[in-house]
Amino acid sequence: MHARRCNRIGWYVAFVAFVAVPWTAARAEAPRFGRDPAIEKRIDDLIGRMTLEEKLGQLTQQWGAETQDVNPVVTRTKRDDMLGLIRAGKVGSLLGTHGAEYTNALQKAAFEESKYKIPLILGNDVIHGYRTIFPIPLGGAATWDPKLVEQAAHVAAVESAATGTHWTFAPMVDVCRDPRWGRVAEGAGEDPLLGSEMAAAAVRGFQGDDLTAPDSVVACAKHYVAYGAPEGGRDYNTVDISLQTLHDVYLPPFRAAVDAGVGTLMSAFNEINGVPASGCRYTLTTVLRDQWHFDGFVVSDWGSVIEMVAHGYASDPADAAAKAITAGVDMDMSSFSYRDHLPRAVADGRVPESVVDEALRRVLRVKFAIGLFDDPYTDPSLEKKVILTPEHRQVAREVARSSFVLLRNEGDLLPIGEDVKSIAVIGPLADSQKDPLGTWAGVGKAEDVVTVLDGIKQRAGAGVTVRHARGCDVRGDDTSGIAEAVEAAEQSDLVVLVIGESDDMSGEGHSRASIELPGVQRQLAQKLHATGKPVAVVLLNGRPMALPWLAENIPAILVAWHPGVECGNAIADVLFGDFNPCGKLPITFPRATGQIPIYTAHKNTGRPPRDDRYTSKYIDLPWTPQYPFGYGLSYTQFTYRNLSIKAQELKADGTLEVAVDVANAGKRDGAEIVQLYVRDLVGSSTRPVRQLVGFQKVQIPAGQDRRVKFSVPVRSLGFHNWDMQYVVEPGDFQFFIADLEGTFRVVE
Ligand code: NOJ
Numbered sequence: 001m002h003a004r005r006c007n008r009i010g011w012y013v014a015f016v017a018f019v020a021v022p023w024t025a026a027r028a029e030a031p032r033f034g035r036d037p038a039i040e041k042r043i044d045d046l047i048g049r050m051t052l053e054e055k056l057g058q059l060t061q062q063w064g065a066e067t068q069d070v071n072p073v074v075t076r077t078k079r080d081d082m083l084g085l086i087r088a089g090k091v092g093s094l095l096g097t098h099g100a101e102y103t104n105a106l107q108k109a110a111f112e113e114s115k116y117k118i119p120l121i122l123g124n125d126v127i128h129g130y131r132t133i134f135p136i137p138l139g140g141a142a143t144w145d146p147k148l149v150e151q152a153a154h155v156a157a158v159e160s161a162a163t164g165t166h167w168t169f170a171p172m173v174d175v176c177r178d179p180r181w182g183r184v185a186e187g188a189g190e191d192p193l194l195g196s197e198m199a200a201a202a203v204r205g206f207q208g209d210d211l212t213a214p215d216s217v218v219a220c221a222k223h224y225v226a227y228g229a230p231e232g233g234r235d236y237n238t239v240d241i242s243l244q245t246l247h248d249v250y251l252p253p254f255r256a257a258v259d260a261g262v263g264t265l266m267s268a269f270n271e272i273n274g275v276p277a278s279g280c281r282y283t284l285t286t287v288l289r290d291q292w293h294f295d296g297f298v299v300s301d302w303g304s305v306i307e308m309v310a311h312g313y314a315s316d317p318a319d320a321a322a323k324a325i326t327a328g329v330d331m332d333m334s335s336f337s338y339r340d341h342l343p344r345a346v347a348d349g350r351v352p353e354s355v356v357d358e359a360l361r362r363v364l365r366v367k368f369a370i371g372l373f374d375d376p377y378t379d380p381s382l383e384k385k386v387i388l389t390p391e392h393r394q395v396a397r398e399v400a401r402s403s404f405v406l407l408r409n410e411g412d413l414l415p416i417g418e419d420v421k422s423i424a425v426i427g428p429l430a431d432s433q434k435d436p437l438g439t440w441a442g443v444g445k446a447e448d449v450v451t452v453l454d455g456i457k458q459r460a461g462a463g464v465t466v467r468h469a470r471g472c473d474v475r476g477d478d479t480s481g482i483a484e485a486v487e488a489a490e491q492s493d494l495v496v497l498v499i500g501e502s503d504d505m506s507g508e509g510h511s512r513a514s515i516e517l518p519g520v521q522r523q524l525a526q527k528l529h530a531t532g533k534p535v536a537v538v539l540l541n542g543r544p545m546a547l548p549w550l551a552e553n554i555p556a557i558l559v560a561w562h563p564g565v566e567c568g569n570a571i572a573d574v575l576f577g578d579f580n581p582c583g584k585l586p587i588t589f590p591r592a593t594g595q596i597p598i599y600t601a602h603k604n605t606g607r608p609p610r611d612d613r614y615t616s617k618y619i620d621l622p623w624t625p626q627y628p629f630g631y632g633l634s635y636t637q638f639t640y641r642n643l644s645i646k647a648q649e650l651k652a653d654g655t656l657e658v659a660v661d662v663a664n665a666g667k668r669d670g671a672e673i674v675q676l677y678v679r680d681l682v683g684s685s686t687r688p689v690r691q692l693v694g695f696q697k698v699q700i701p702a703g704q705d706r707r708v709k710f711s712v713p714v715r716s717l718g719f720h721n722w723d724m725q726y727v728v729e730p731g732d733f734q735f736f737i738a739d740l741e742g743t744f745r746v747v748e
Contacts, residue, residue: 033295033365057089060339064094083109095123100380103164107376119376126168127440130159132392136438139403139561141188141586144673146201153205158215162382167218171202173253177597180233182510185542189586190599196256203260212371221257223268226250239270247720263296278304284328297330297362306335322350330359400563400570405583406633410555415577422465424488427498429540438562439507448565455568471524474502495535506542544589582671584632588625600629601688636666643740656712663705677736
């Protein structure tokens with residue numbers, strides 16, 4: 001096996017050159033932003049007339065909420081002061097503005113009353129829904145269904161655009177392999193391919209085909225880049241990863257977003273190997289502009305420009321602003337560093353004015369492309385028509401129930417059968433309207449949420465007695481409610497225990513040092529289990545959790561994430577078997593926090609774990625995860641056979657074509673996520689033991705089977721070598737679908 005690599009140095013260079021073409025799908029259309037000569041002329045004309053200060057005003061984004069409802073920590077600028085700033089051309093974009101009446105008033109000040117009549121671009125964090133709140137993005141990824149994610153993003157676009165939003169700071173496409181990090185909730189989990197598919201789907205959903213349409217918002221892929229790899233899982237912390245990992249793991253979802261036509265990117269808070277992401281010319285210009293040909297603009301994250309002073313990368317705000325704009329950050333979010341400090345940096349020659357002009361050109365192109373110069377106003381009658389409609393709720397229910405992952409179902413405890421005449425719905429999250437909204441619900445309202453208790457009551461109907469006891473809180477050590485919960489359990493045929501994390505235990509600034517069940521919830525579960533009644537746990541969670549006791553003792557566990565407004569209905573659909581669960585984990589669930597980082601595409605090491613002391617494992621815990629990436633049960637059983645490959649020798653420009661029969665051997669119709677993994681056995685860099693290279697969701701009626709085929713370009717099986725060249729090296733590979741495997745060889 002090793003011999004295959006030895007004698008190849010001579011042709012290796014030619015081979016590398018051949019495959020160094022980026023492998024992700026080439027953009028089908030022409031660039032969206034720019035290149036229209038008539039618009040370019042208008043932009044040049046505007047820039048030619050503007051002073052430096054006026055240009056910098058356009059590159060300034062600030063908080064613009066009229067009320068403090070949405071973000072109480074941010075000081076409000078009074079409406080009249082805001083209008084004054086806009087008329088004076090001091091601001092080109094706002095975030096946090098909501099409602100047609102308010103946004104139209106702001107827009108009038110810009111478009112009719114300012115000197116150059118440049119409309120504002122108004123941004124918001126529409127992360128997992130606007131008012132119709134969907135599952136957190138990690139839940140969306142658990143559907144492994146890009147179409148659903150696209151639909152959810154489209155609904156969010158419809159609702160937010162109707163209230164005057166042009167631009168959403170989503171999707172967050174940060175790969176995360178450390179679930180202590182609170183923002184794991186906002187992304188698609190641990191895998192670059194799944195993350196890329198979800199990123200592209202969200203961009204398509206937000207932006208649609210026509211950026212000028214009233215149901216389109218510009219998307220923003222964030223946080224560029226590697227924000228998901230903070231040391232210790234602590235938000236905003238230092239990131240130090242190899243350039244290979246940067247290119248092979250953290251960059252691909254951004255590339256997918258760019259290829260899907262994303263209009264903007266957000267530069268991250270973190271440093272990458274010593275250089276803050278908001279001052280990193282390599283990622284912002286060399287990779288993003290020169291290699292990927294991104295033609296939209298880059299906005300900084302909140303204050304991330306000025307924070308380069310605290311990082312120790314800039315001596316003062318002017319230095320920070322100079323470094324950010326020359327690296328490739330076009331707009332400053334909220335630190336005013338461009339407006340206040342770049343005049344000095346330009347005056348003393350640190351920043352050529354042409355750099356400012358180029359940043360402005362990029363911002364204006366997007367404003368033109370989304371039609372703001374034609375009509376920047378929002379039809380006030382739309383708001384009432386499109387917010388939280390029954391149709392939108394239906395999409396939210398579909399996404400939610402498709403996102404649930406059944407981890408355990410001993411003795412087919414679920415779905416709940418006709419024989420169950422009484423159910424005890426217990427737990428601190430059972431009757432919560434707030435927590436199912438999840439980490440970034442924006443203008444979402446708790447009153448819109450159907451609780452698990454209500455969903456179960458409604459579905460169970462009059463013939464079933466539903467009891468409820470809270471048992472304990474999510475946090476804290478108060479066990480006084482457990483006795484009442486035990487009593488309710490003892491009187492019932494079945495216990496549904498709804499536990500996990502509250503909405504404020506994940507998201508920005510909410511990292512956890514331990515991802516075990518908080519508070520006394522495990523104690524509650526133990527007491528209920530001790531009653532001898534069957535217990536089904538529904539977990540509401542913003543991240544993977546370490547649940548060793550539950551995994552060994554509780555017969556049924558359903559991971560429901562934070563599922564949004566249709567929480568209770570979607571959970572009842574699954575518990576009662578109206579919907580067969582089909583979600584799969586988009587991220588590994590460890591046995592204990594101490595196993596982190598633990599992920600499927602890991603390396604083999606020189607001493608893979610074995611029954612031998614001197615191999616890579618722990619003395620106090622198995623090295624394997626509790627539940628791996630890609631895991632999830634169904635109420636039916638799928639069996640796999642007849643794995644085949646079309647050709648076993650493949651050229652680098654060829655296609656890996658494999659097929660497998662998937663049979664639904666059970667009595668219920670169901671959907672299965674069929675996953676294809678490969679392993680490149682020997683490389684000039686070591687390769688993961690399993691790398692996801694394809695997946696498909698297939699619906700299979702009970703008793704039937706489907707032949708599932710994959711066509712994967714061989715050029716997508718490569719990696720970045722030590723010289724940062726993307727290569728697919730010839731040699732032997734294994735491939736895996738479920739428990740079947742085969743081999744193929746890439747040849748010269
Ligand atoms: C900081 C967050 O990191 C980012 O994701 C968000 O879009 C901005 N704040 C604006 O709210």
